[in-house]
Amino acid sequence: MAGSSIGRIFKVTTWGESHGRAIGAVVDGCPAGLPLTEEDIQPYLDRRKPGQSRYTTKRNESDRVQIMSGTFEGRTTGTPISLLIMNSDQHSADYSNIMDRYRPGHADFGFDVKYGFRDYRGGGRSSGRETAARVAAGAVASLLLQQFGIHVTAYTKSIGPVEISSFDREEIQKNPLYMPDAVAAEKAAAWLEKCMTEKNSSGGVIECVATGMIPGLGDPVFDKLDADLAQAVMSIGAVKGVEIGDGFRVAASSGKDNNDGFHTDENGQIRPTTNHGGGILGGISDGADLILRCAVKPTPSIAQPQKTVTRDGEEVEIEIRGRHDPVIVPRAVVVVESMTAIVLADALLAGTTANLDQIRRAWNR
Amino acid sequence: MAGSSIGRIFKVTTWGESHGRAIGAVVDGCPAGLPLTEEDIQPYLDRRKPGQSRYTTKRNESDRVQIMSGTFEGRTTGTPISLLIMNSDQHSADYSNIMDRYRPGHADFGFDVKYGFRDYRGGGRSSGRETAARVAAGAVASLLLQQFGIHVTAYTKSIGPVEISSFDREEIQKNPLYMPDAVAAEKAAAWLEKCMTEKNSSGGVIECVATGMIPGLGDPVFDKLDADLAQAVMSIGAVKGVEIGDGFRVAASSGKDNNDGFHTDENGQIRPTTNHGGGILGGISDGADLILRCAVKPTPSIAQPQKTVTRDGEEVEIEIRGRHDPVIVPRAVVVVESMTAIVLADALLAGTTANLDQIRRAWNR
Amino acid sequence: MAGSSIGRIFKVTTWGESHGRAIGAVVDGCPAGLPLTEEDIQPYLDRRKPGQSRYTTKRNESDRVQIMSGTFEGRTTGTPISLLIMNSDQHSADYSNIMDRYRPGHADFGFDVKYGFRDYRGGGRSSGRETAARVAAGAVASLLLQQFGIHVTAYTKSIGPVEISSFDREEIQKNPLYMPDAVAAEKAAAWLEKCMTEKNSSGGVIECVATGMIPGLGDPVFDKLDADLAQAVMSIGAVKGVEIGDGFRVAASSGKDNNDGFHTDENGQIRPTTNHGGGILGGISDGADLILRCAVKPTPSIAQPQKTVTRDGEEVEIEIRGRHDPVIVPRAVVVVESMTAIVLADALLAGTTANLDQIRRAWNR
C-alpha cells in the first residue's frame, strides 16, 4: 500500500526510482513565509552527491534541485513545495546479470514476492538514489528549524573498527568521510582502502545532534519524539539500529547513573543537568541537545562472487558489476540529518496546539 | 496533537491514565471472523501483571480485560473492538511530594511545558500502566497472526551485566524474569537484590523473535517493516534503542560477512541462507525469522534522594516514595511482543482484505 | 479496514454496537486546559435521547456519559478523553425474523458481503445508536469552539412537505421536532401522525449554522472546510445529500447574483457583504456564518410488509417489528450539530500553524 509519505503536519512524500526520468519530493504543510530558493537547498544535496572522494562512486549525478511549486517571490506560500531532481545517468546496459538473480543484502526478493514485478535496474525504489529526495525535503525542514534556533548536525562516528576519539565541528566538512576527528578520518580511509583491495565493504555509525531544542516537542504515546525519530532513521535503507542518548548502554547502567536531574540556569530556565536521555524523556523533548545514533550496514554490492538463486529458484553465483562505494556511511550522513530535521519540524508544528493558552495567543483571542 | 493511535489498517488507539477510572484500547480494522473472547486475551495481560515476583511491584492491579464491542458469538465482526480495563488501585495519598517537583528520568517537565497542566498522580499517560492497553490490543494482533502461522515471542536477553548464554524456549515462562536461561536468571536475580539494597535500579535488553514469517510484508520507503517496528518499540516508555538482526554489530562487519545469500529449500521455497538481516531486507520481510532487540533503561523511580527543581525552578531534593520495581525489563517483555505483533498484523493486512477467508485465499494460507 | 476515526488534529474514534455492552468515543488531540465534566456533555446527549416525544421511540436508553480518562480536576489534560455510554436495553428477543433477511433501506446486505458475518441485532455499527458516541465527542468540540466564540446550532428545516417559514432561535428547544417555527412544528406533527397511521415514515432537512466564525479555517485542496464537512455530515447513516450556503440553488444562479462582495465593517474588519457561499470560499472560511444543510431519508424500518431476500437469495416478505420512529430528523439534529463542531474544532486546531508569524508568536520566538 501507499508508504511513501512521512509526517503529520510537515508531510513529505517522495517518488522516483534510480532509473526513471527523475526523482522528487512533495513537502506539504510547510508554513507560509519561509525564505526558500533552490540555492538554499542545493548545498544539502551536494553533501550527498557521489564522486566527492575515492570512497564514493563517480556516477555523474548532477543532482540539481528544481522548485516546481509552493514558493512566490522567494518565500513559501503554505502550499505544497514540489522538488524535482532529474536523473541524468540512465544507461541500463549492465543489469542483464542481475535482472533475474536476487542480490544478497538487497530487497530484490522481497519486492518480487510483494509486487510480482520489479524494475530491476539499480534497485528501483530501494536504491540509495531515493534518499536524494529525502535530502531535498530535509533541507526545507532544516531551514524551517533554523528560524526557531534549532540546528541539526550529523557526522560519522565510526567506520568499521575506527571510531572518533575527539570532536571538532569544523573538521566535519573538511574530510570526505564527514568525521569530526581528522586523525580518525585518516585511519578510516586506510581501512576503506583495505576493504576495496579485498573486494569487500564496511559499515559504520552515524551520530546526529540537534542544538537549541525547544522543550515540549513530541506526543506522549505512539508518536513519542524518539519513536518518530526511530521510524524516520530506520527507514533509511541500510540502517539496522537506532538509539537515543546513551542508547544501548542504558541496559548496563543504573537508575542513579542514568537519571538526568534538573537545575535552573543563569537565565532562570529549567534545564536537565546531565544528558543521558539524549534530550528526550517520556517521548517529549526536555530542552537538552537531541542526540541520536544509527548503525549503517556495509554496502551489500561487493565485487566478489556470492551465492544466491534466480527468480525460478535455481542456485547460482552472482557478481555485482559496476562502481559501488565501499561504505555507505559518508553519503548517508546528510540523509540521517535530513530525516531528523523532518521529524523535528513536524513535532514543532504539531506542538503549537497542545495548550489552550498557546492557541488563544496564536489566534489573539 | 493526537498521538495515541498506531497502525494503518490494523489500527490501535489507547487511552487512559494510571489514576483515572480505567484504561483501554480500541482495535479498529481487525478482520471479521477471528475467534476472540476475554479468555483469549487475559493470559497476555497476566504476563504484564505486577506482583508476579519480588522484582515487580505488589500493587493490586487485577487487570481484568472486558470486550465492550466488536465481537458476536465469540468471533470478531470487523468493527472496532473496544477493550476496557478498570483501574482498581487509585489511592492518591502519597503524591504530595512529587506534585510540583520534576522527577529525574520522567516526563514530568516535558508534560508541563507542553500542556501547561498535568495529572501528577503516577505519571499519567507516561505511566507504565498505559502499556496494559497495548498488551490487550497486542493479544488480538498475536491471535490474528497465529491464524497465518506467525508466532511472536519476546524474552529477556540481559539484565544489568547478566546476559543469557543459552536458549531454552520452555524456560522463558518458568522464571519471573522471563529469561530463556535458568542459570542467567538466577544470576540476574542476585544482581537485582543488590540493586534493591543500594536503593538503585537496573536496565536490560529484550529480544523478540517472530517465526513463520511471510515474505513480502512491509512497504519500501517510509513504512519499511523495520521502520514501523522501530517506532512501535521505541514508543514504549523506557526503551532507548532498537535494532534489527545483527543491529549495531553491522557497523563493524563487512559486506561479505553481513550479506545473507539465498538458497532453495527442500520444498522448493526460496529462503535466506543466513539471517544477519533479522528477516528484513530493504524494509520488506524475506521469510527468515524476524529478530529485534531493544534496550530498556533502569527504573527512574529510585528510593535515594536526587537533585531536581520545582515547577517554579527552585532547586530541591526529591525522594520517590512507594513501591517501585528495581527493573522494568520483565514486565516490558510482553509489551515488546505486543508492539511487534501489532506492526506485523498491520503489515499483513496492508496487503489484504476485510474478511479472514479472503485474506487466507490471497495469501494461500 | 479501519474507518472509525475522523479528524486530523482533533481526532474522534467511535466504537460500539447497539446490542453490545456499551458504546463510546475516544477524543484524541483536544488541547489541555478546557473545562470539562460529565455534566457539560450530558445535555447534548439528552437532546438525542429517544422517548422525548410521540415521534421518537420509547426505548429506555438512559445514555449517561462517563468520562473515563483525559481530565483532571475538571479540566482536560491534553491526553485522550475516553467517553463511555453503557447500553442498558439489550433484550434480543425479537430479531429472529430479520436475522437472515436483508431489511430494505438498511446496510444488512452490504455488511454480509463485506464481512461474511454480521451482528444482526439492531443494525450493529450501522445502528443510529452509534451516533450517541458522536454526540458525546461533538459536545467536547462544541465546548472547545465556545472558548473561541464560535457557536454551532442545528435545527429541523423541513419534515416531509412541511418547511419552516419563520425563524425563532428560542423555539428550537421548545418543540419535540426542534423546529425554529412553532406553526410549522404543529403541521409537521400532524403529518407524522398520518405517516404512523399509514405504517409509513417521513424524511426531512436539517440546517446547521455556526456563528462567530474565524476566517482562514480549512485547507485549500482536498481538506477544504466544506469538503471535510460534507464527509462528516454524509457519514451520518440516513443523510443522502449535503449542501453549503445556497447549495443546489447555485446551479440556476448567476455569477452576479451568487458572488459575495466584501466591505469593511464598523470595527475595520473585512467582512463578506452577502452570504451565498455559506461562510466558505475556495474551501477556506471567510468569517461569514457557516451555513450547511443535509437531507435525511425516511426511516427505513416501517411496519408494512416489504419484498426482500434471505441470505440464501430466497425471495420473501419482511415485516419490521418493534418500535421505530416515523422520522429520523429530530434525533439527528444534534448529530449534525456534533459532526459540524468536530470538523470546525479540527480546522481551528489545524489552522494555528499556517503562518510562520503565528507559529513564532505561539512559541514566543
Place this chain on the structure above:
Amino acid sequence: MAGSSIGRIFKVTTWGESHGRAIGAVVDGCPAGLPLTEEDIQPYLDRRKPGQSRYTTKRNESDRVQIMSGTFEGRTTGTPISLLIMNSDQHSADYSNIMDRYRPGHADFGFDVKYGFRDYRGGGRSSGRETAARVAAGAVASLLLQQFGIHVTAYTKSIGPVEISSFDREEIQKNPLYMPDAVAAEKAAAWLEKCMTEKNSSGGVIECVATGMIPGLGDPVFDKLDADLAQAVMSIGAVKGVEIGDGFRVAASSGKDNNDGFHTDENGQIRPTTNHGGGILGGISDGADLILRCAVKPTPSIAQPQKTVTRDGEEVEIEIRGRHDPVIVPRAVVVVESMTAIVLADALLAGTTANLDQIRRAWNR
C-alpha cells in the same frame, strides 16, 4: 497544514499553482501490474482542456502529462506514480488590478488571512488549474477500476435553467457541454450566449454514474463510501452541494417509496430491485449503479464591475479582466468523474492486496 492528499490506500497528492513551473500528482499505492502509459492518461486530460468550445477559455494549455516514475515496461510497479504537467502559459502581465483586491467568489481573502501571504497570480492553489493534476490521477484510478469491470461516467445534467430530458450516452462526448441530450445542449448553448452578452455567468449540475459496482465497498462509520465521495467531490473548488441517489428528494419521500427491496437475478445474484439509494446503503455499496450529483456555482470571474475591498480594507470596485469561461460545468465534468474514480479505487483496494492478480483472486474478478 498539509491538506493536499486524498485516499488511504490509493493515495493521491497534488501540487502546483496555475502560475508556477508545473503542476503534478503523486499516486501512491496503485497496485503493481496495471498497464499504464502516457497515452492512456492523456485522453482524460484532453477532456478538461480549455479552448474546446466557445464556452471555455482559449488559453494555450497543452496539458501534456509525463509519467516521471512508477512504471516499467508499460506497467505499474507498485511504487509512486509521479505525473507531471508543465505550465506553458505564464504571462503574469495582467494581474496588477487584482493583486491587492479580493475577488468576490474567490478564496483570495481566506488565503491572505490564513497564510498572510499569497501568490495572487491566477488563484494559486485554488485555481481550476489544480484540477488537471486530479484528472491525471483520476485517469489512473479509472483505468484500474476498468480492470474490475467498473466504469465511471460523468456528464452535464443541467446548465442554468436548462436540464436534460433524455439520456443518450453516445451524445455526451459529441457536444462541447458534455450533455447526454443534444436538444438540451443546444438550448444550454443559447443560454450561455445570453450570459456572455450580459457579462454574467451560469451554474449547473453534474451527474456521475458508476456501472459494474462490486457490493461491499466502503466502511461502516466515518469512511462510508458516500461520505468519502462527498468529501472528494465537494473538494472541487466550485461545488456547493453533493447528493447520492435520490439525494435531497428523500426529504419529501416516504419509507415505503424510498426503500430499495432486494430480489435474486437470473444469475442467482442478490440485487437491489430499485435504486433510490444510488448504490449505497449504510455507507456500503449494494451492487446497484452508483449515482452522484453535484451543484457547480457560476464562474465567479465576471467582466462587470463588482464591489470589494483591498487588503487594507479600502472599499473599491474590481473588474476581472482576461478570458473566463461563462460556465465551469463542462470542464468540471471530467474532474467529478476523476474524484469519483479515486474514491472508488481506494475503497476497492481498502479490502485488498499489493498485486493485481491477488486482488483479482480475492474479488473473483
